[in-house]
Amino acid sequence: KAGVTQTPRYLIKTRGQQVTLSCSPISGHRSVSWYQQTPGQGLQFLFEYFSETQRNKGNFPGRFSGRQFSNSRSEMNVSTLELGDSALYLCASSPWTGREQFFGPGTRLTVL
């Protein structure tokens, strides 16, 4: 099976803009989780979607949002970008429970 894919791989934005990142899970996987990875904070959970519903949310401001489509593909959106949003954003898919997760390569977001 093809692995988790994320697009784009790299993004450069300026403060105040918004950005949308995309994730295609492994075929048959219905759970998609998103993480932010930074050198200071490490890997932090953003949210998880299953069957188009957000089941869980981490401790991030409302500027971070996501959605999932009927084919399990997921997007996350960050509005009003801040310099501190510069990070590697990882998505991971899981067949059902959301516990055993398979990661994508990530999207590197740089906010100038």
Add this chain to the structure above:
Amino acid sequence: AQRVTQPEKLLSVFKGAPVELKCNYSYSGSPELFWYVQYSRQRLQLLLRHISRESIKGFTADLNKGETSFHLKKPFAQEEDSAMYYCALSDAGGTSYGKLTFGQGTILTVHP
């Protein structure tokens, strides 16, 4: 709250030497523990999960609930084991869907 601690940021060993990467966790519920590995320029990939009790690439890890630890061990390290290793925890019995709590990671370097 869930917490995972990897006390060593860096670990260096020589080829053929035993290696142990430490992981301690704090969680009042029913935890499921994982080890993930990230080789240079590759995505994060699942190495071990405690419930499967497998040995992957010669690595083993035993969940010790009394000491709340899940240390990763290999009797004879190889140069190709050099990578970043993350310990992660999931809630096995609750409703914290899709959330993995990661430690800060340990960079393992195996010298020839």
